[in-house]
Amino acid sequence: MVDHQLQRVRRELLYRETKTEASDDSLPLPDIVTTALTLRQAEQEAARSAAGDAWRQFYDEDGQQIALVFTGRYGTPIDPRMFNRAFTARCDAAGVRRMTVHDARRTCATLLVDLDVHPRVIMRVLRHADQGVTMKIYAKASSDKTRDALRRLGESLV
Numbered sequence: 001m002v003d004h005q006l007q008r009v010r011r012e013l014l015y016r017e018t019k020t021e022a023s024d025d026s027l028p029l030p031d032i033v034t035t036a037l038t039l040r041q042a043e044q045e046a047a048r049s050a051a052g053d054a055w056r057q058f059y060d061e062d063g064q065q066i067a068l069v070f071t072g073r074y075g076t077p078i079d080p081r082m083f084n085r086a087f088t089a090r091c092d093a094a095g096v097r098r099m100t101v102h103d104a105r106r107t108c109a110t111l112l113v114d115l116d117v118h119p120r121v122i123m124r125v126l127r128h129a130d131q132g133v134t135m136k137i138y139a140k141a142s143s144d145k146t147r148d149a150l151r152r153l154g155e156s157l158v
Contacts, residue, residue: 002027004016005018047073084100088100106139110138113140114144122135
């Protein structure tokens with residue numbers, strides 16, 4: 001269940017509730033994501049073992065232990081800027097065009113549009129409260145899909 005986020009506010013990392021109720025939900029994950037998260041968990045367990053007593057557990061403002069997916073070498077939260085740098089490094093290592101995490105969200109929306117996924121479903125996947133934000137800002141129709149739509153329109157007019 002996603003209902004909190006780690007944010008940088010000024011010079012401090014804050015563990016906060018998500019912006020809207022629409023953001024709070026569980027999301028079925030594709031197998032490739034489940035596999036990646038399982039690998040990440042194994043990496044994290046190895047880091048925890050290697051760190052020993054230096055490993056630091058993260059707690060929320062109420063003192064509840066929080067399990068973070070992405071942590072530093074000693075269990076500390078990763079600063080969002082460092083996460084973005086690591087994401088860029090992964091793009092470079094994979095030999096793909098550099099992009100930001102937000103670019104990846106836009107790509108996800110566009111791929112879902114190309115797969116003819118209903119806009120309300122895309123909105124839920126991206127955790128937007130407003131379908132207009134999803135479709136106007138995030139989702140773009142690819143040139144191939146646009147050409148195909150116009151071809152089909154032309155055929156229907158014959």
